[in-house]
Amino acid sequence: MKIATWNVNSLRVRLPQVLDWLDSVQPGVLAVQETKLTDDAFPVEALRAVGYHAVYSGQKTYNGVAVLSKAPVEDVLTDPPNLDDPQRRILAVTAGPLRIINLYVPNGSEVGSDKYAYKLDWLAKVRDFIAEEMAAHPHTVVLGDFNIAPEDRDVHDPESWREKILCSTPERDAFRAWAGLGLSDLFRRFEQPEGSFSWWDYRAAGFRRNLGLRIDHILASLPLAGRCTACSIDKTPRSLERPSDHAPVIAEFDGF
Numbered sequence: 001m002k003i004a005t006w007n008v009n010s011l012r013v014r015l016p017q018v019l020d021w022l023d024s025v026q027p028g029v030l031a032v033q034e035t036k037l038t039d040d041a042f043p044v045e046a047l048r049a050v051g052y053h054a055v056y057s058g059q060k061t062y063n064g065v066a067v068l069s070k071a072p073v074e075d076v077l078t079d080p081p082n083l084d085d086p087q088r089r090i091l092a093v094t095a096g097p098l099r100i101i102n103l104y105v106p107n108g109s110e111v112g113s114d115k116y117a118y119k120l121d122w123l124a125k126v127r128d129f130i131a132e133e134m135a136a137h138p139h140t141v142v143l144g145d146f147n148i149a150p151e152d153r154d155v156h157d158p159e160s161w162r163e164k165i166l167c168s169t170p171e172r173d174a175f176r177a178w179a180g181l182g183l184s185d186l187f188r189r190f191e192q193p194e195g196s197f198s199w200w201d202y203r204a205a206g207f208r209r210n211l212g213l214r215i216d217h218i219l220a221s222l223p224l225a226g227r228c229t230a231c232s233i234d235k236t237p238r239s240l241e242r243p244s245d246h247a248p249v250i251a252e253f254d255g256f
Contacts, residue, residue, distance in 0.1 A: 001256040002027040005216055006237075007104070007145040007199075007246035011035040011066070014244055015043055017237055022050055025234070027250065028070050029095055031102035033145045034244075035064030042066070057088045065091040065102050065144070073100075080129040085122070092133060098224075098256065099137035101130060103144035108165050116165065119147075123174040131181050134221055142183060143218040145199075145246065150175045150185070154214035156197065166215060184225035186218045186251045187233075198233050199246045207238055218251045227253045 004027040008014040011032065022030065030052075035042070037058045047054045047068055057078040058064035065088060067073060073093040080090065089104040103126065108119035134140045148171045152158035161167040179185060187196075197212025206212065218231060230252040238247045 001029075001253050002250055003029045003031075003098075003100075003141055003143070003218065003253065004248050004250040005031040005033070005102070005143040005145070005218055006248040007033040007216060007244060009034050009036075009244040009246065011037055011043065011064075012041070013242065015046065017240055017243070019046065019050055021234075021237055021248065022047075022052065022068070025248075025250065028256070029098070029100055029141075030068040030248075031091075031100065031143050032066040032068065033064070033102070033104035035066050036061055037064055055091065055093055057091050059086075059088045063088045063104060065089060065104050067091055067093050067095075067100055067102050069093070069095045069100075071095050080126070082128055083122070083125045089122075090126070090129075094137070096256070097139050099133055099140045101133060101140065101142045103142065103146065105145060105147045107147050108171070111163065111165055111168050120170055120174065123171070124177075127174070127177050127181070130178060130183075134181060134183075138221060139224045140183075140221045141218065141224065141251075142178065142220075143249075145215060146175065146217050147215055148172065148175045149213045149215050150217075153194075154197070156195065156211045156213065161213075166213060178219065182222050183219040184222060184228075186220055186225060186228050186231040187214070187249065189225065189228060190231055192232075196233055198249055200238065202245055216246055216249045218249055220251070224253070227255050229254055
């Protein structure tokens with residue numbers, strides 16, 4: 001089974017690319033971020049036509065998360081009790097034996113800003129939420145656009161990004177705190193090419209020059225991580241016309 005995450009940066013714009021990608025890759029589950037759609041505008045029928053159930057939590061213009069699954073989903077949760085936040089950034093669902101937690105982590109804007117403080121508070125509260133979910137669900141996957149490059153090797157120019165947004169020590173500490181709950185970064189369980197990134201700025205020919213960051217992640221509880229056979233970044237959609245600035249990340253599992 002394949003489980004994937006992709007920040008599509010507007011599902012309205014990128015829907016044809018998503019449909020083509022689903023048809024080609026056939027993931028069992030795709031977690032989507034930045035749908036930028038209200039719920040009444042979500043393309044349920046188009047996704048159903050290619051074999052996917054869809055659950056979603058959206059808002060106009062910004063944010064928005066969705067889970068697309070070949071299997072029916074249940075136990076949908078969008079608002080953890082410890083986090084009062086109108087922004088649509090969290091979607092947890094159960095698909096068969098798996099608990100899927102799809103996250104679009106706040107960007108934080110700039111280190112030291114109010115938005116940065118909001119991000120760190122959000123990360124701490126979501127850590128507590130993940131801990132509760134893992135206690136109830138042994139096979140948990142936490143995935144999405146985390147807006148954190150956890151190590152220098154996840155950054156094309158570590159010195160130029162040193163202690164800046166997405167790469168600051170408090171953000172990286174928050175990522176490690178999530179891992180400390182018993183989650184494994186699946187991408188790093190396997191040998192990977194140097195300069196492996198999942199996001200490239202649209203400006204300055206960032207993709208062509210591979211000036212990227214690895215900020216899209218798939219974490220899995222340890223019993224589930226042991227069944228992971230591969231994890232990779234699919235750069236193909238990033239090379240299309242009018243692409244998202246992110247590429248999908250895919251994990252493959254035996255036994256599901």
